[in-house]
Amino acid sequence: MKKFDIRKIKLKAVNLGDIDDRMLLVNLYATQAITLVIGFSWLLFQGRDPFSLFRPGDGLHFLYWGVGLAAAVIVMDILAARIVPEEANDDGGVNERIFRNRPIWHIALLSLVVAVCEETLFRGAVQYHIGPYWTSIIFATIHVRYLKHWIPTGLVFCISYALGWIYIRTGTLLAPVIAHFIIDLVMGLVIRFRREA
Template sequence: MRKFDIRNIKIRKVTVDQLNDKMLLINLYVTQVLTLIIGIVWVLFQGRNPLDFFKFPISYDFIWWGAGLALLVLLFDLGISRFVPEEAADDGGVNERIFGKRPVWHIAVISLFVAICEETLFRGAIQHAIGPYWTSILFAAIHVRYLRHWIPTGLVFSISYGLGWIYIQTGTLWAPILAHFLVDFVMGCIIRFRREEK
């Protein structure tokens, strides 16, 4: 049996086209798990209980907030896509690769997983520390694939600020989780079925 030597690990930059489907999914899920772990650890360092985030609220008002924000985002995104050239919203093909061939149930699983992990870190931990504005700047920055074009960067910032705002209004993380899930799920399905039509 060969001994494992950490010095033999080589890290190199790869593009999304160089990843096969399995590696793309592994990368997606691993980065989201790391996001969730960082969020939980950060919340613990703040002296708060991360399980409190996932207590289901007594009132169902958060559904209206989450679904309402998602509807606004989707209408704006679909409206603007009619006037903006496709290359101005290019993300390097990442979303196409992630959602293009997935069954609907898997798009739903990915969307829910991403929503829970990212909202735990960004709304649950970071926003508590630095507020919704700076949190939204960080949120836009980690979506690095959009940074080449100002329209998707501005849209990601605005969505993040909206997610932070509904979190403040409702007092529950379920509102931004729901909105994040619905936006990702609907956009994922649009990518999936648009590809099928082609």
């Protein structure tokens, strides 16, 4: 039996064009699974029950905050798309590749998976230690495809900060998860149906 040698592992930069759609989806789901595992582990390490963070509390105020923030972000994004040149919003084609040929149910599933996984880690675990400002800097940084242009990076930071703020305001992760889900779903549907027009 051949012995595994970690020193023989070589990392290679991969161009988005070199990855087929199936592998892009595998990478997306894998990174979200890792994000969720890290988030849950971090919350357990903090001595906090991850599931309790999703309790709605009294009333539906979390729903109003989540839907309200999503609506504000969508309006802001539509306005920005009309004002800002298209090349200043370029993400390297990642969002196009992810959403353009997906059925609606898959866009909804992707949006839900991303919202739950990222909010569990960033709002649930990271924000608990370093607050919404620094969490939003990290959140914007991991969305590396936007870092080439300051406008989308700034928007991701602002959206992240707003997600953190509504989490503090409502006391439940349901508010930022709902907002994140609606934002990603609507943007995914816009990409999906804009391509067909």
